Amino acid sequence: MLPEHLSNDICSLVPNKPRFAYSVFMEFTAKGVRKNYRIEETLIESKRRYSYEEAQQVIESGKGDNAALIIELHKLAKTLFALRMKNGGIDFETQEVKFIPDENQMPVRAIVKTRTDATSLVEECMLAANRTVAEHLHVLKQTWKTKDLPPYVYRIHDQPDKEKMEAAVGVVRALVLTCQVASSPLCRSTTSSLKQPTVLRSGCEHPVLAFHGQGRLCRAQHRSLRTWLC
Numbered sequence: 001m002l003p004e005h006l007s008n009d010i011c012s013l014v015p016n017k018p019r020f021a022y023s024v025f026m027e028f029t030a031k032g033v034r035k036n037y038r039i040e041e042t043l044i045e046s047k048r049r050y051s052y053e054e055a056q057q058v059i060e061s062g063k064g065d066n067a068a069l070i071i072e073l074h075k076l077a078k079t080l081f082a083l084r085m086k087n088g089g090i091d092f093e094t095q096e097v098k099f100i101p102d103e104n105q106m107p108v109r110a111i112v113k114t115r116t117d118a119t120s121l122v123e124e125c126m127l128a129a130n131r132t133v134a135e136h137l138h139v140l141k142q143t144w145k146t147k148d149l150p151p152y153v154y155r156i157h158d159q160p161d162k163e164k165m166e167a168a169v170g171v172v173r174a175l176v177l178t179c180q181v182a183s184s185p186l187c188r189s190t191t192s193s194l195k196q197p198t199v200l201r202s203g204c205e206h207p208v209l210a211f212h213g214q215g216r217l218c219r220a221q222h223r224s225l226r227t228w229l230c
Helices: 004-011 054-060 068-086 117-146 163-174
Strands: 018-028 033-047 049-050 097-103 107-114 188-191 198-201 207-210 213-217 227-229
Touching: 018 068, 018 117, 033 117, 049 054, 054 068, 054 107, 054 117
Parallel strands: none
Antiparallel strands: 018 033, 049 227, 097 107, 188 213, 198 207
16 A cells, blocks of 8 residues: 555545546446446545545434435445345455554554445445446457557555465365465465355454355455545
């Protein structure tokens, strides 16, 4: 990730400050099917910053700034999630520990953060945008008749810690699944006799995934996201 002074300021939407961006405009049907999209160079001036807690309160109460917009996004997010699960998506249900500091920035207590409707709203919108951009790159490849995809910037996760991966594999083997342990590549194929997707936890930040047929065993890292509505 970028340093905080970049990711939380210069490269981020800040209320009442213009920011240059690439924006993905998508139109969906009531059933969550994308009808069309366009990707544009834009100048965004955010009018309001929401925390997850503030957005969640609007979803639950139906009241607050931009309530109608947030409720509509919430409905769309639920539809997109259901469609994604129907098409074989994997639900990473995780918990995150947040430390509360005192005036000297020393941690004084910890709280467990779990998934809410607000976090799911952001997640589904981000996934929809990511998928649209990925598909657009393939369209450009076909249009330009190039051998490779156009150059683009993306981030990857570090290779998993070998000891933690071995511990995760121990859980998988306890489920009578066949898998191998290696530091590279990141994921190794596994074969499962389970018929339904299953999410297990080996520690709160490293879910172990097991599912029918040829699957993947990966270490997943989850970072906090900020919610923005313009």
